[in-house]
Amino acid sequence: MKKTCTNIDQFMAGLRKRNPGQEEFHEAVQEVASDVLPFIANHKDYQGECLLERLTEPDRVITFRVSWVDDEGNVRANRAWRVQFCNAIGPYKGGMRFDETVTESVLKFLGFEQIFKNSLTGLPMGGAKGGSNFNPKGKSDGEVMRFCQSLMTELHRYIGPDKDVPAGDIGVGAREIGYMFGQYRRLSHSFTGAMTGKGISFGGSVGRKEATGYGVVYFMREILHAVDDDIKGKTAVVSGSGNVALYCIEKLVQLGAKPLTVSDSSGFIYDPDGIDEEKLAFLKDLKEVRRGRIEEYAEKFGCTFKEGRPWGVKADLAFPCATQNELNGDEAKSLIDNGLLALAEGANMPCESKAQHLLRKHVLYAPGKASNAGGVAVSGLEQSQNSQRISWSLEEVDKRLQGIMKDIHGKCIEHGKGKGAGDKTDYVRGANIGGFIKVADALQECGVF
Ligand SMILES: NC(=O)C1=CN([C@@H]2O[C@H](COP(=O)(O)OP(=O)(O)OC[C@H]3O[C@@H](n4cnc5c(N)ncnc54)[C@H](O)[C@@H]3O)[C@@H](O)[C@H]2O)C=CC1
Ligand SMILES: O=C(O)CCC(=O)C(=O)O
DSSP, X not given: OOOOOOOHHHHHHHHHHHSTTOHHHHHHHHHHHHHHHHHHHTOGGGSSSOHHHHHTSOSEEEEEEEEEEOTTSOEEEEEEEEEEEEOSSSSEEEEEEEOTTOOHHHHHHHHHHHHHHHHHTTSSOEEEEEEESOOOTTOOXXXXXXXXXXXXXXXXXXXXXXXXXXXXXXXXXXXXXXXXXXXXXXXXXXXXXXXXXXXXXXXXXXXXXXHHHHHHHHHHHHHHHHTTOOXXXXXXXXXXXXXXXXHHHXXXXXXXXXXXXXXXXXXXXXXXXXXXXXXXXXXXXXXXXXXXXXXXXXXXXXXXXXXXXXXXXOOSEEEOOSOTTOBOHHXXXXXXXXXXXXXXXXXXXXXXXXXXXXXXXHSXXXXXXXXXXXXXXXXXXXXXXXHHTOOXXXXXXXXXXXXXXXXXXXXXXXXXXXXXXXGOOOHHHHHHHHHHHHHHHHHHHTOOO
């Protein structure tokens, strides 16, 4: 019987050859394979069916043109994708990203990560991701609406509550989901939960907007409790000022921590007095309503604005919540030299591999597929509520979210406790193996396809 190749160099050479130039995808697979291949080598049950080879090949990649008309009457064209990676344990599930940096490689890395993340939540969701190189920044509401409607005119053929359920990600918030869902409803002539992150007035779940940011802080609380410590009184450096960052800050403030920074693509602010509820309200208005630049915070509250990234600021905890590869090896070293205790990723793959390596060795380090799973978990709860045509209260959703983050932490402990440097828990290994097992079991039990 042909066995899974368990040599990482050989495995990666094959993957690179089949996916030339897709750097982000290579990086994401390398991280998972370096834990999963040794696991397979030690577990006969998982050796026979080329499981990781199959899991690194998407079920399908749908690529299409999106034509739309701007406010001046010019016809514009963008490219969009939906990467349906693996539906072994449930309908495809994952966000849509609108940003000029979106490529097939970026969406393959995100869709691949989503397989393991969704498995860790314990909910029946497969892995997918989609998006477009359309940049919503600086576009009018009318332009964004026409773009979203045009995109959904093609995408609607491939999605549905039992097939594939997209949601938001970078550049896709409540406004974009509303426009896309509205078009889906029109074209499908039905009202079903084919998307999550919907507005509360049309089938959304309370708590979804807050879920990723709250979830990452709940996960950090578990990490600290496991070493008899607590979040209260800790200082935190946070990057980003979008959906994940804002609600990460909100939960940090609620739990008595002191967030010191936020950033956007123009730079970061450092507020040594800490961001409190009043300052957060200003930030939410700035970013969610006015869509302004972060420098305005510094002008309003008299603190520092700097170009670049916030990782030189001394803090106990770090939460990268902006985008992939936003923290390099030198920046990780600077955080560690400044006495960092723990880092939990709010974004997907924010730490470059050199940074990951150092963080894994020196601090408690939680990878996004575990620590930012709260968003997709509450999306899963939104799907359940839609199927049953009921709405849970915020208390109910938040209680479930906290339970899910605790369970994910438990899986990381189960597969990673004592496996890291100095007998620390290796959360990366824990998440990779914990996520892999359920999907691998399902693949084996459903026959080869
Ligand atoms: N929204 C969600 O529920 C989830 C999001 N994520 C991940 O979290 C990260 C942030 O997503 P959202 O907050 O939803 O997006 P968002 O669009 O609301 O915010 C993104 C933030 O990142 C900043 N940013 C983007 N590119 C940047 C760059 N090159 N340099 C510096 N800053 C940059 C933006 O200024 C903005 O503050 C992404 O990696 C996303 O994949 C992960 C799990 C769920
Ligand atoms: O809620 C969802 O389906 C999407 C979440 C997501 O894109 C992510 O976890 O990165």
